[in-house]
Amino acid sequence: MATAAPSGARVQVQLTYDMSKALGVERFELDGVTTVADVVRLAQQRFEGGAGSFEELTSRAAVAVNGVLTSHRRGMRTALRDGDTVSFVKAAAGG
Amino acid sequence: MINGYAGRILEIDLTTERVEWKPLDEDIARLYIGGKGYGTRLLYDRTEAGIDPLGPDNLLIFATGPLNGSVAPQSNRFAVVCKSPLTGGIGNATCGGSFALGLKKAGVDVVVVRGRAKRPLRLEIDGDASEVNFVDATDLWGKGTYETQAILGKKRYHAVIGPAGENQVLYAGIVSNERIAGRTGVGAVMGSKQLKAVSVWGSRKLDMEDPDKFKAYTKEVRRIFKDHPVLGESMKRFGTGGIVNTTNARNILPTRNFKYGHFDGAMKISGEWIEDHELKGVKTSCIHCPVTCGRDVEVDGKVVKGPEYETLALLGSNLEIGDIKKVSEWNYLADDLGMDTISLGATLGFAMELVETGAIQNADGALRFGDPAGISEMIRDIAHRRGLGNELANGTRRMSEKFGGAAFAPHVKGLELSAYDPRGSFAQGVEYATTNRGGCHVQGASMYLESTGPLTINPQNLKLKADLPIVQQNLACAINSMVLCIFTTYGIVPKAIHAMNPNSWQHKALSLALENSGPVFRWAQSIKGSPMLWFEKWLTYITGQKFSSGHLQEIGGRIFNLERMYNLREGLTGADDTLPDRILYEPTFEHMKSGHPLDQLLPLYYKKRGWDAQGIPTARTLERLKVLH
Ligand code: SF4
Numbered sequence: 001m002a003t004a005a006p007s008g009a010r011v012q013v014q015l016t017y018d019m020s021k022a023l024g025v026e027r028f029e030l031d032g033v034t035t036v037a038d039v040v041r042l043a044q045q046r047f048e049g050g051a052g053s054f055e056e057l058t059s060r061a062a063v064a065v066n067g068v069l070t071s072h073r074r075g076m077r078t079a080l081r082d083g084d085t086v087s088f089v090k091a092a093a094g095g
Numbered sequence: 096m097i098n099g100y101a102g103r104i105l106e107i108d109l110t111t112e113r114v115e116w117k118p119l120d121e122d123i124a125r126l127y128i129g130g131k132g133y134g135t136r137l138l139y140d141r142t143e144a145g146i147d148p149l150g151p152d153n154l155l156i157f158a159t160g161p162l163n164g165s166v167a168p169q170s171n172r173f174a175v176v177c178k179s180p181l182t183g184g185i186g187n188a189t190c191g192g193s194f195a196l197g198l199k200k201a202g203v204d205v206v207v208v209r210g211r212a213k214r215p216l217r218l219e220i221d222g223d224a225s226e227v228n229f230v231d232a233t234d235l236w237g238k239g240t241y242e243t244q245a246i247l248g249k250k251r252y253h254a255v256i257g258p259a260g261e262n263q264v265l266y267a268g269i270v271s272n273e274r275i276a277g278r279t280g281v282g283a284v285m286g287s288k289q290l291k292a293v294s295v296w297g298s299r300k301l302d303m304e305d306p307d308k309f310k311a312y313t314k315e316v317r318r319i320f321k322d323h324p325v326l327g328e329s330m331k332r333f334g335t336g337g338i339v340n341t342t343n344a345r346n347i348l349p350t351r352n353f354k355y356g357h358f359d360g361a362m363k364i365s366g367e368w369i370e371d372h373e374l375k376g377v378k379t380s381c382i383h384c385p386v387t388c389g390r391d392v393e394v395d396g397k398v399v400k401g402p403e404y405e406t407l408a409l410l411g412s413n414l415e416i417g418d419i420k421k422v423s424e425w426n427y428l429a430d431d432l433g434m435d436t437i438s439l440g441a442t443l444g445f446a447m448e449l450v451e452t453g454a455i456q457n458a459d460g461a462l463r464f465g466d467p468a469g470i471s472e473m474i475r476d477i478a479h480r481r482g483l484g485n486e487l488a489n490g491t492r493r494m495s496e497k498f499g500g501a502a503f504a505p506h507v508k509g510l511e512l513s514a515y516d517p518r519g520s521f522a523q524g525v526e527y528a529t530t531n532r533g534g535c536h537v538q539g540a541s542m543y544l545e546s547t548g549p550l551t552i553n554p555q556n557l558k559l560k561a562d563l564p565i566v567q568q569n570l571a572c573a574i575n576s577m578v579l580c581i582f583t584t585y586g587i588v589p590k591a592i593h594a595m596n597p598n599s600w601q602h603k604a605l606s607l608a609l610e611n612s613g614p615v616f617r618w619a620q621s622i623k624g625s626p627m628l629w630f631e632k633w634l635t636y637i638t639g640q641k642f643s644s645g646h647l648q649e650i651g652g653r654i655f656n657l658e659r660m661y662n663l664r665e666g667l668t669g670a671d672d673t674l675p676d677r678i679l680y681e682p683t684f685e686h687m688k689s690g691h692p693l694d695q696l697l698p699l700y701y702k703k704r705g706w707d708a709q710g711i712p713t714a715r716t717l718e719r720l721k722v723l724h
Contacts, residue, residue, distance in 0.1 A: 017340050017367040026362055062597035066685055067346025067356060067519055071603050072553040085357075087344035091549035091593065093325045093585040094338030094404035094514075095388070095537070 008032035009080040013039055014087040019057050023047065036063055037076040039086045061088040097121055098304045099161030099637040100129070101202040107218065107227060109288050110151055110210030114227045119204050125640070126721060129160030131187050132576035132654040133205060134176030138185075139657060139723075141207075144664045148180035148280075149263055149287035151211040157198065157254065157293070158206075160577040164199025164301040167313055167633050168320055169580035171195045171382040173254075173271075179279040180287075181265045181438070181490055182509040184662040184671075185531050186279035189575050190254070191381030192271025194295070197252020201297030212289040215261075217247075222297025232291035236261060239431035240270040243292060251294040257433025259478040260286035264488040266438030266511070270430065273389065273400040274381060277435035279510060279532050304639030312636065316629045320385055324549075324593040325585040330388045331378065335404035335582075336366025341547050342408070345554075346683060347519035349413040349512070351464055352444035353505045353675070356516045356683045360417025364407045373401065373419055386582065394420075394427045402426035402436070405536075408514030409440025414447065415465040425474055432478035437535075438490055439474065441511035445491045445504055446483075454498040457483055502676035507534030508667065517674060517691045518683045520546040520554045524691040525700055526564040528672045531658035537581045539567035544609070548585075549593045550602070552610035555684070557692065559610055561699035566620050569651030576654060579630055587628065617703070621645045653720040656704075656712050660722065669710030672697060 010031045020026045023046060033039050040063065047054035063070045064087045070078045080086065096102035096119065106115040127133045134156040146152040155177050162170040173195035179186025198206070201222020208218075217232040235243050240257040247253050252271070259267035260282030267282030268275040276282075303309050321327040329337045339361050342348040346356035362368060369390060375398045379389035392401035402410070402422050406429075411422045429436045443462070449455040450462045461469025476484025486494055491511055495504035505512045510533025517524025522541035530538040541563045545554040552559055574581055595602045609616070623645030626632045634642040662671075673679075679690045701708065705716030717723060 014344060017362060017365060020362065059596050064344055068684065071598065071606065089341055089344035092338040092341040092547055093330060093543060094547065095335035095582060
């Protein structure tokens with residue numbers, strides 16, 4: 001996460017269950033992204049024409065890079081590196 | 096007698112088959128409420144140090160509290176307290192189902208069982224007649240918990256063990272309906288006494304100080320619960336399994352014997368997946384609970400209780416099994432055999448790693464990560480203590496003493512870790528290390544405010560990580576003494592927080608404020624004001640005593656310190672407040688150089704608890720909390 005690859009990174013994107021249901025895919029790969037904002041924007045494009053509203057789904061989901069919430073890093077400006085996993089994550093209670 | 100209590104303790108000696116009815120000690124009830132607190136005090140006072148947990152001198156205490164027997168949501172749980180055969184320290188577990196209601200109907204607050212029966216026995220407690228029958232249970236011995244309860248019938252309330260308890264599997268539990276008092280081997284203690292089942296009935300009603308206020312307020316709470324995003328929505332829809340994808344995304348889902356925190360197959364063992372693909376018929380609940388966190392699935396053509404989060408993680412991702420049908424099958428099997436799926440899954444994962452390293456060589460092709468072959472048979476072998484199963488029946492600590500692998504044996508004080516990896520949840524790690532019964536999450540559940548809930552702090556710095564576990568552990572001690580379901584605490588975070596966009600600056604500001612609240616956080620909890628939360632009000636309306644957050648923190652702190660004193664008496668020391676080397680030294684996050692920073696947090700925790708550098712409560716702390724009064 002510390003430094004971005006100059007030409008953008010290749011990352012895995014892991015969706016929440018609801019997102020994955022709407023898109024019909026659990027995770028996908030994105031190439032050429034430098035920040036989390038890029039991932040959110042490109043993920044949104046994937047949703048166009050798909051079921052459900054991306055805004056609605058993301059308004060309840062935080063974003064984590066390799067398990068660390070971006071709110072504890074640089075938010076949407078958090079830089080990405082090759083091999084990172086960017087996950088959308090919803091709050092939940094378990095037992 | 097204080098309202099809310101039946102006023103009677105039933106003492107049963109299985110060796111002599113003698114029974115005594117005694118009055119409840121009101122002073123103890125005032126100091127420790129009931130449930131786990133009252134039971135711990137009895138165990139401390141009435142057993143000698145160093146007794147054999149599986150010998151006749153150990154007490155098996157079933158304890159209710161003043162909320163039991165009411166119609167308050169989540170209020171029908173009982174606590175079991177004894178010396179733990181798994182840890183050698185304090186043993187306890189709580190259980191839903193219906194047995195707590197039965198005890199209160201029978202007019203019994205606490206049942207204390209000692210001695211050892213000469214043959215398999217079951218107890219019938221007729222509360223109205225104040226009679227106890229010792230019934231030969233040879234015909235039930237060997238039967239599963241479901242069949243046993245079916246034979247005993249639906250008209251009475253039962254707590255039973257399965258073959259795992261009979262064979263003293265060190266993590267055997269006690270079952271009521273389809274729920275289990277799973278942790279610390281309470282079922283092994285029941286088995287060691289040759290006690291197969293306790294059945295209870297009666298027609299008493301609960302006396303309350305202010306029944307009208309209780310009734311009206313409970314109606315309101317039901318409405319609040321119905322409208323709450325966790326208690327009325329996510330837990331209802333997805334059960335506790337709704338958290339699998341979250342812990343996976345946060346890299347704290349135990350995977351491959353806690354080596355990793357992320358499992359690629361997590362989605363297919365999640366609560367959402369179960370909702371969409373596996374759910375059969377009804378969602379189930381403990382008596383009077385509208386949350387209905389249980390869900391039924393199909394196993395071998397039968398509709399049975401489905402797995403909850405801990406089971407999905409420990410028997411799923413931890414073994415690298417992404418097949419929900421297999422996890423459901425093993426969950427049902429473990430429940431029927433009567434054992435704790437947390438310790439079971441953690442022990443299986445540990446054994447798999449021992450097979451991988453070559454330390455175990457006689458697994459006959461079973462016990463491989465990602466491979467379900469032979470697991471069902473191994474679970475049966477554990478319950479019946481056959482072959483290699485006899486080793487796994489002793490849990491990870493004893494296995495590591497025999498086969499090696501202590502560095503990756505996932506336990507604290509002998510109790511296997513629950514399914515939140517502390518490397519991504521530092522306060523939870525402190526909680527695991529210091530919780531008196533060992534590596535358990537429901538004795539505080541710090542992870543909710545740290546890693547998984549709607550408002551979390553940065554889980555990987557030192558801020559609040561010594562304060563949070565103290566507040567949470569104290570609260571959990573109080574809740575387990577009422578006896579209420581710990582999931583009720585999820586309701587404390589209001590709906591408005593859930594509605595916030597987690598990526599907004601407002602959310603971030605709130606999270607930072609919480610993270611930096613330190614002493615203020617603990618001070619705020621300690622204020623003895625008016626009852627605010629539902630359980631504080633319920634307790635107040637039922638007992639007529641005043642309960643607020645400050646009262647519960649004080650009582651919870653008293654119970655926690657008493658447990659600590661019990662452990663110290665039994666030979667545990669500060670050195671037992673630790674985490675497995677894997678958790679302490681192996682990083683699972685790329686920015687980490689090592690694992691959990693317990694060495695920095697533990698001294699802080701001790702100090703804030705009022706303990707000395709060795710983790711011993713100071714005389715001042717014991718006096719301030721009236722621990723042994
Ligand atoms: S929330 Fe679940 S475990 Fe707790 S009382 Fe309700 S049904 Fe039982």
